[in-house]
Amino acid sequence: MTETAPRPTLEAVAARAGVSRATVSRVVNGGDGVREPLVERVRRAVEELGYVPNQAARSLVTRRHDAVAVVIAEPETRVFADPFFALQLRGISKELTAHDNQLVLLLTEGRDDHARVARYLAGGHVDGALVFSLHLDDPLPGLIRGAGIPTVFGGRPGWHDGDEGVVFVDSDNRGGAREAVRHLAGLGRTRIAHITGPLDQTSAADRLQGFRDVRGDADPRLVVESDFTPGGGERAMRELLARRPDVDAVFAANDLAASGALRVLREQGRRVPEDVAVVGFDDMLPVAEGTDPQLTTVRQDIEEMGRIMARLLLRRLDPSGTDDPPAGVVLPTTLVRRASA
Amino acid sequence: MTETAPRPTLEAVAARAGVSRATVSRVVNGGDGVREPLVERVRRAVEELGYVPNQAARSLVTRRHDAVAVVIAEPETRVFADPFFALQLRGISKELTAHDNQLVLLLTEGRDDHARVARYLAGGHVDGALVFSLHLDDPLPGLIRGAGIPTVFGGRPGWHDGDEGVVFVDSDNRGGAREAVRHLAGLGRTRIAHITGPLDQTSAADRLQGFRDVRGDADPRLVVESDFTPGGGERAMRELLARRPDVDAVFAANDLAASGALRVLREQGRRVPEDVAVVGFDDMLPVAEGTDPQLTTVRQDIEEMGRIMARLLLRRLDPSGTDDPPAGVVLPTTLVRRASA
DNA sequence: CCCACACGCGAGAGCGCTCTCACCTCCCCC
DNA sequence: GGGGGAGGTGAGAGCGCTCTCGCGTGTGGG
Helix, strand or coil: CCCCCCCCCHHHHHHHHCCCHHHHHHHHCCCCCCCHHHHHHHHHHHHHHCCCCCHHHHHHHHCCCCEEEEEEECCCCHHHHCCHHHHHHHHHHHHHHHCCCEEEEEEECCHHHHHHHHHHHHCCCCCEEEEECCECCCCHHHHHHHCCCCEEEECCCCCCCCCCCCCEEEECHHHHHHHHHHHHHHCCCCCEEEECCCCCEHHHHHHHHHHHHHHCCCCHHHEECCCCCHHHHHHHHHHHHHHCCCCCEEEECCHHHHHHHHHHHHHCCCCCCCCCEEEEEECCHHHHCCCCCCCEEEEECHHHHHHHHHHHHHHHHCCCCCCCCCCEEEECEEEECCCCC | CCCCCCCCCHHHHHHHHCCCHHHHHHHHCCCCCCCHHHHHHHHHHHHHHCCCCCHHHHHHHHCCCCEEEEEEECCCCHHHHCCHHHHHHHHHHHHHHHCCCEEEEEEECCHHHHHHHHHHHHCCCCCEEEEECCECCCCHHHHHHHCCCCEEEECCCCCCCCCCCCCEEEECHHHHHHHHHHHHHHCCCCCEEEECCCCCEHHHHHHHHHHHHHHCCCCHHHEECCCCCHHHHHHHHHHHHHHCCCCCEEEECCHHHHHHHHHHHHHCCCCCCCCCEEEEEECCHHHHCCCCCCCEEEEECHHHHHHHHHHHHHHHHCCCCCCCCCCEEEECEEEECCCCC
């Protein structure tokens, strides 16, 4: 079983095809500058021997790995409660695969891991990194920049010193929030509340900002800080109903919180959307379509976001490319109207 | 930016410490057989120079990569609708990290990718593979076995020729289903229905089998085939109510389907659990806790499953270990009682 | 006091590949 | 018909590391 079959080397292929190693190498790497009959002979030898290049040997000399690290910080919280990162990974994977790059996944758990990740990235195992760091005070972005490896961030990172050149991809959290709130206003609602996410995350902060853009003059009691979870949404909704029993609309910072709010509203006998209209954020399908009534929410194209991150990184990695990547890309969101508002 | 700082080599460290390359190598790899003062000198030189071993060079000679591939087949369907794989990945990642192994993620999309994955695995980039393949007729397991690389499967794979030696880790789907159905029976329910998952997946087939173990004599009309989605759960529930309006309990093959069933029951004015008791499977938190009433369901420890898969693989990879890993590990499930049954 | 042996350390080969450079052919043009 | 060039091919060095082997030093026993 552990019988490692002696894999054929370039040398072996060369011998079989009756050419030099250099020629085989040329053929294997695209075949420019080799005459057709030889190409054919080499191809056949490769085929017959089942030759596969040794990546380690190749990397040793080229100093390329055709591999990209994806760093996901602090998965304990939000990450694994929803398909967000899975979708993102899928987008990233597709793009990387299309360009023959591998995806090395680095999940970090707490501060201890930071050093490990930094060391790995600095260790030259990968050509670049895609980093998801949700928290404003996360030291990881700084560490990674120190590693001196091309990096693209997922989500707007918190601002640190010397962050001007940071490349990131984010959804238009602020614009999406504005659209959600305007939709509620357009329904004639006048007492629109906002259940926020954890405000140490840029996405939550940006959504709150969007809410304020439209309802800057709102009663401060209509804004309740929460945590992106159903339980948190429930608590926030109860608080809201206690503070302002006349509330007639809620914009929750994500679908999970909205689902909690919905449950409290029903429990308290408020009809949705007749008495209170509810809008979520994310369009996390199993949740948004699973609530009763189904949730009106703001959709972000997560998979596309992943794809663009990968594309941006690959562009920076490509030595041939004209090197002027945008610093940040903000993807549009769309309002998905279902039954709750 | 692309200014690749010339990374220090073993040679450089050796020169600085005034020893030979061999000695530095020994120290870096554990330091056995090197006297303390020298170890100290080398350590300092490493520190000062910020030396990090070149993994490519090392792999070239050791033929080890300290990297494991995680292959997830057909992510289009179930995979990305729920946190299942994310949790699994987390478990895997933790275990691999603890043993200084890297995780290379391979997501496949349709048949074309199979060849790519097989080539990659056969290409000797990784030491082993963890493979998730849900479908009975998936050709991937066969291809991978052909690649001759140590592999552990997640979930019981469908049976192919020569599968005796397959190592896999799975939840006790059958036992969990039995427990769910017995719980319903213990509640005094006599007309217990089952909404299945897609029966070409072993997990769904095993859950059905568990149902049959307890209710082998049930009216066949009480079993409706479905697809693990909320929409599918809705359709199945409607069908069920049409066939047997007197149904008083439903065991849905997963939480998503259960959430759909719940919605139909409410819509049709059946009280849960009074009129109809409902049990799900998975304990997918955002769903199970997000339904109304909250879902009684069968929990599987997904993260642990990932961890065990990784552990099993690492054990097979470890040349020093006494080599007798179990062929299959089946993890217990537990019934989580909430409001729906 | 000398020999045997173990242990610590260095020299050097070689892992499989790419890439430069020199050579050799063949063709075109004067 | 000969010289120059372009393009195709091979030889060989070297990427950074590990590992075997042999030598030198220190220790214990006869």
